Amino acid sequence: MSSLVRAVVAVLLLTLGVGCASESTPQAPSAPAQADVPPPLVPAMALPENAVEDAVAKLDGIAERLLSESGVPGMAVAVVHAGETVYAKGFGVKKVGEDGAQNQVDADTVFQLASLSKPLAATVVAHQVGVGAIGWDTPIVTELPWFALSDPVVTQMVTIGDMLAHRSGLPDHAGDQLEDIGYDRRQVLERLRHLPLDPFRISYAYTNFGFTAGAEAVAEGAGKPWEQLADEVLFEPLGMASTSYRFADYADRPNRAVGHIHADGRYQPTYVRDADPEAPAGGASASANDMTRWLAMVLANGSHAGKQLVAAEALLPALTPQIVSSRATEPAMRSGFYGYGFNVGTTSGARTELSHSGAFLLGAATNFLILPSADVAIVALTNGTPSGVPEALTAEFADLVQFGEVREDWYGLYSKVFAEMINPEGSLAGKQPPADPAPAAPLSSYVGTYHNDYWGPATVTEVDGGLQLTLGTKFDARLSHWDGNTFTYTWVSENFPPGSVGEVTFDGDTLTIADYDEFGMGAFLR
Template structure:
């Protein structure tokens, strides 16, 4: 796909191909035999609690009993180094187990207490932090963000005045897809990224769904400001501490300090190898939580129990319920009769083929984390799967298989190829020239002294082009990220990118035109042109 139109749902603390997850979990049909039960489940309280397919006694236990085999099969087929799985049912953790190793080349194995980076599952965890504050009256879901973060503005003053915490947690603020993620890659911190979001063009407010890590982060920052503390401390005090989640944190330093933790692995040429370390502190509310299967089981139990845990009300039910309600269409049906997908406040919300509401979320770091949880509240069951490799749909496959077994008593389709294909397509290299061969007889480049110098851009900041021994180098951002420029043709150069938001093989054009320099990779919101201030000597 072209860089200017990318929709990299996989390639950030983000998230994952939400469209496929929703379509497959919510839109599948089943030909399963349901003759073992007398008929649909009917609620005296509300027709909305009715389910089309009953769950016979023992069926959930049978599903749990198949997890060892399913997990081991997925490990063997995918090659992912490590995995941890936990299931909660009836207010108890009924399954918690680790598979594989924490790090390739080392003997330490994964267990249910091994800490993984959650990536975008952090959004759902963070939504329960917000719900806690809603429950005690610190904020409301519809509190205007500007009332708690007076310095936070967007391009449209009217949107700024009316933007609420819920708008940011539902990705309906109008900010473009993955707004700010590229700034994080260059080393900008949380405050710097949030300040620069005001420069981005906006899509229609409250009717456009665009997945934004830093949009959620802004909403979380507003809640923390209202509570008079920082987000990381608020999360610990309201959720992690009360639930006894002793291996969970929203700080990267805590993850690094854990002895029993995984490292990320990146998939290249069909093989996993240890990847670069992913520090997601800048977008911690959206992608920076680390946790274990056992800890996440406690959190799932609390969510399934309407905010209660071991007899204690951690989050008020009436504050939590809105988060797990459809608020915006995240995936529109593609044909008549197909179910659409929805997003609540940090949760994907769907209707399964069995007629049961499911709440879920995936998390993905291209450099080494693939996570997913699925809850079926009407069955009082939830599953979480954590892996330490480039996401290829392993976590989603296992949760989908388990959800099938819970609801239908059998796996209704081959989930693995569907998820694998979706993740593979979203990991395609970006750039017009990616995979192409340079011209055999290129037009010569302009003289080096016409290209070097200090360039500036209001959104991306400074870009320095230097030369040494005739070779050009581009340096950008607070982290001084350096890209070697290779001549392609005339005034066009190229540079490779790799990392959290750039799949392997990504190539960007760098086009010089007088005193301007346009960087293709950074131009997806038409903000990629830099102006030279002072030519280098």
């Protein structure tokens, strides 16, 4: 199974300071003694003079270089410092193949955020926690009595916070392929009960639909849909007029960036990614200018326009470690952590860093990064298959702020990892069929409806002298004979990149789809 979000989490280890600076890098002056400041708040070195201003001055060049090197169609970048937006600009185009000024990206262009939806969602939850409507430790079943996991004990114990910290024990990206084939939010969440669990609260595995379950419990407690709750408690109070958790709102924006998939060596606006089923975890859209309002509020510990929009004591748990997300592999290495919807780490300058990436294979890559001790935050939104561009830009900016220079080849590091993560999937991808394959049985012998509790029914029909396989409401693929009772198919989805080749095997009344067998549940019975 391919997952761009999994790739983002892996790559984020670099952003959290795993990379080491060159030994020849000159060190900034040590911070002066601060007897009145607790040691955990003292950074390793002082910021360079005019640190943020000088870093901002270099953003145009960084953005233009990264777009040129990567071929990504468009990007919007914004910076917040000391409560003000000090930079907001667009680069490139909204859609490849269209000309004119109206196609140029600006700071008000709306992008799909992908997993940047999670820290926004965590802020909505923090608001509800702050007003006493819900708690981070509220069990999911208190609000969603129909929800269950495979272990009945864990079902009763798993909380909203567990889900937003990815520590429920659910497998990595559980439920994502159910969304791929067309199931809606409730249908996916109900099927999570069939999945095996890792040890509860000591295992970290990134799960969009686990996160969504936590958000749904909060919405149920508020008595309104998640999308409406987010509007009322966060987007409207902050004046984020172009931000929404509804795909239809994004699609209706006249100033929006279209998603582009990277295939055949170029970015193409071929597919549309509707993430409504996992909206709290991946379905938001916003402009860079809108995101600055949220970033400023987070930097101000929940305060906006002189009022406490989100209680600081309710927001703090989201911004601080709740579980180890990337454990160090040697004593000198810094580990990475996850709060509630936020990556939390420590830079090589001994400064806490909050961040998150978002990624759609079908056409979105986003990143934000906050350095609370420098009172600065940056966001970068792009409209192409992830290649490390937004992560590299924010990492270069963070280096400039802390050290006055870029200390790593961030784009080289990120682009390599992302390139490996979007390779074609499937056990037969890139392979040649047998030169002398065994014949298939009569096609009619394969026809029928095959049942599976997790995936739902798979239907095989005979159409125009061949076999057609349908699964869910979106998967509809032509089967091509490979060898004996083995067939292949191709299709493109968020988790099945171009060039992937799936494998289907028939054995009497059993149909096995190899690419849907990750949890040992790929067998369908006729």
